[in-house]
Amino acid sequence: MIEKKWWMQAVGYQIYPRTFYDTNQDGVGDLRGIITKLDYLNELGIDLIWIGPFYRSPMDDNGYDVSDFYDVDPMFGSLDDAKELIEKAHAKGIRIILDLVLNHTSDEHPWFMEARSSVDNPKRDYYIWQKGKEVEGKLLPPTNWGSFFEGSAWNYDAKTEEFYMKIFSNKMPDLNWANPELREEMFKVARWWLDQGVDGFRVDAIAHLARDLSFTDSELPLNDHGVAPDWGKFSNREELFDYIHEFNEKVLSHYDCMSVGEVGGGAKIEAGVRYAGYDAQAFNMVFNFDHCWSKGGMDILNDDDKMIVDVVQLKENMAYWINGMKDKGWLPHYWLNHDHPRVISQYGDPEHHHRLSGMMLGTILLTLPGTPFIYNGEEIGMTNVDYESIDDFKDVWVKNNAPALLKKYPLELVLRHLRRTSRDNARTPMQWTDEVYAGFSTVEPIQKINRNRSWLNVEAQEKDEQSILNHYRRLIHLRKNPEYLETLVFGDFALLDPKNPDVYAYTRTSSQKKITVIANFRPTTIKFEHQAKALCLSNYLDTKLNVTELRPYEAIVFEE
Numbered sequence: 001m002i003e004k005k006w007w008m009q010a011v012g013y014q015i016y017p018r019t020f021y022d023t024n025q026d027g028v029g030d031l032r033g034i035i036t037k038l039d040y041l042n043e044l045g046i047d048l049i050w051i052g053p054f055y056r057s058p059m060d061d062n063g064y065d066v067s068d069f070y071d072v073d074p075m076f077g078s079l080d081d082a083k084e085l086i087e088k089a090h091a092k093g094i095r096i097i098l099d100l101v102l103n104h105t106s107d108e109h110p111w112f113m114e115a116r117s118s119v120d121n122p123k124r125d126y127y128i129w130q131k132g133k134e135v136e137g138k139l140l141p142p143t144n145w146g147s148f149f150e151g152s153a154w155n156y157d158a159k160t161e162e163f164y165m166k167i168f169s170n171k172m173p174d175l176n177w178a179n180p181e182l183r184e185e186m187f188k189v190a191r192w193w194l195d196q197g198v199d200g201f202r203v204d205a206i207a208h209l210a211r212d213l214s215f216t217d218s219e220l221p222l223n224d225h226g227v228a229p230d231w232g233k234f235s236n237r238e239e240l241f242d243y244i245h246e247f248n249e250k251v252l253s254h255y256d257c258m259s260v261g262e263v264g265g266g267a268k269i270e271a272g273v274r275y276a277g278y279d280a281q282a283f284n285m286v287f288n289f290d291h292c293w294s295k296g297g298m299d300i301l302n303d304d305d306k307m308i309v310d311v312v313q314l315k316e317n318m319a320y321w322i323n324g325m326k327d328k329g330w331l332p333h334y335w336l337n338h339d340h341p342r343v344i345s346q347y348g349d350p351e352h353h354h355r356l357s358g359m360m361l362g363t364i365l366l367t368l369p370g371t372p373f374i375y376n377g378e379e380i381g382m383t384n385v386d387y388e389s390i391d392d393f394k395d396v397w398v399k400n401n402a403p404a405l406l407k408k409y410p411l412e413l414v415l416r417h418l419r420r421t422s423r424d425n426a427r428t429p430m431q432w433t434d435e436v437y438a439g440f441s442t443v444e445p446i447q448k449i450n451r452n453r454s455w456l457n458v459e460a461q462e463k464d465e466q467s468i469l470n471h472y473r474r475l476i477h478l479r480k481n482p483e484y485l486e487t488l489v490f491g492d493f494a495l496l497d498p499k500n501p502d503v504y505a506y507t508r509t510s511s512q513k514k515i516t517v518i519a520n521f522r523p524t525t526i527k528f529e530h531q532a533k534a535l536c537l538s539n540y541l542d543t544k545l546n547v548t549e550l551r552p553y554e555a556i557v558f559e560e
């Protein structure tokens with residue numbers, strides 16, 4: 001029997017503060033905006049918020065490049081606003097977790113400014129420095145390793161004539177976790193926020209804290225940027241687990257808090273158990289990305305009509321983690337976060353079956369075991385962007401990589417690719433109303449709004465019983481209902497008909513109940529037989545207990 005904790009029964013909601021709600025009319029979302037919308041969140045039924053980084057930052061990567069961990073960026077408000085937000089959320093029974101960025105800082109963080117000032121500065125070793133390689137009279141980076149956002153994993157620093165490591169952008173130097181003094185500094189940051197009352201952390205980019213310190217070249221083939229995309233050089237490496245244990249021992253274990261690490265792609269169950277097993281003394285859960293791209297779409301040349309959701313792969317990827325972690329550790333579930341396309345554009349059908357496919361996706365998310373996280377706007381079925389100019393995309397990855405793409409492919413192809421894959425898709429302002437700035441702000445927002453705000457917005461869906469929003473509310477209500485909670489949160493999970501190419505179906509079983517969830521992922525009618533005893537919820541109003549076929553995107557929760 002596992003020990004039941006509050007965060008296991010929570011329904012999470014991720015807020016991207018920059019584009020959630022703007023109260024001071026500067027076109028950027030702010031902490032007071034979140035305070036203003038607490039009633040909305042309360043009515044939705046969620047009880048845990050993960051807020052994206054709002055520390056002081058030059059915003060090269062929208063706040064993941066932190067220049068002061070102990071302050072709120074003026075763009076988002078003040079420390080007093082943060083404290084008020086924590087207090088007011090708690091008063092409504094909503095807990096708050098912060099995004100804790102441990103892997104890197106901004107190059108404008110005072111530590112880095114000191115570190116780069118001279119090779120013997122006391123802060124030098126807070127970061128990772130290496131000399132370059134002289135090859136045929138040219139100075140090359142210390143290794144051929146690639147980074148996630150642009151070219152090499154190294155950037156040259158002229159002042160001291162060395163390279164610093166940076167696996168994200170040039171403005172995000174990696175911290176050296178091998179240095180015990182640096183680790184203590186980062187533990188201090190975490191403690192300080194817990195002492196302000198936050199309930200835990202989503203820990204950013206956690207898989208990368210340890211690197212191959214032999215700094216040898218990768219054997220992998222070089223990509224178009226002339227670097228090796230060899231993430232193994234700085235992902236899921238052995239020493240990392242020592243750092244996480246130390247973090248747990250010195251910080252997390254002293255608070256009634258929760259922690260969810262971001263491990264991204266590449267980790268398998270064995271690593272999952274080390275990161276977030278019940279006995280791991282590490283984190284409480286880890287996010288993986290395995291279910292995020294089951295429609296293809298990463299290949300720029302793919303035609304739209306070739307992109308069909310691979311339902312079997314999607315089920316396999318999710319079941320791999322659910323079954324693999326069973327009795328070993330707890331899992332979070334999510335369809336998307338601020339780094340992914342909108343799920344309705346990815347796996348649903350926003351054009352022809354917006355309402356039904358949005359409800360269908362919510363049905364799955366909220367009936368899986370583990371802790372679900374809804375991403376802001378998902379509950380109304382917000383879609384990918386409709387941008388027609390590269391300049392509308394604001395993400396650092398696009399800025400760094402679009403020029404090379406445009407050299408290789410025509411503009412229309414690049415735009416289509418970005419409208420499918422870019423991180424901007426999830427970062428457009430929350431659509432509260434049909435007004436010109438979607439009720440997000442009264443001035444032009446920092447990121448261009450989707451034109452579909454005219455019909456796709458919270459206000460319209462509030463009024464419609466059969467909206468995606470109201471369906472999410474019903475689903476959360478069902479999950480939280482004491483009669484169902486044991487089964488839906490803690491019950492066993494088993495796929496039904498796993499090889500069915502169109503239908504995602506499973507049972508959830510506890511000593512109290514058996515629930516069957518059946519979801520059609522296609523815009524067409526699909527044959528599927530099931531006889532149930534009682535209906536809990538459906539996205540059609542006339543679903544029968546005797547199912548012989550599923551209508552487009554039909555999603556049903558039955559009780560057996």
Ligand code: NOJ
Nearest residue numbers: 061064168204205338339
């Ligand atoms: C993961 C975050 O989710 C992403 O938005 C960010 O760019 C990187 N980590 C770097 O902090």
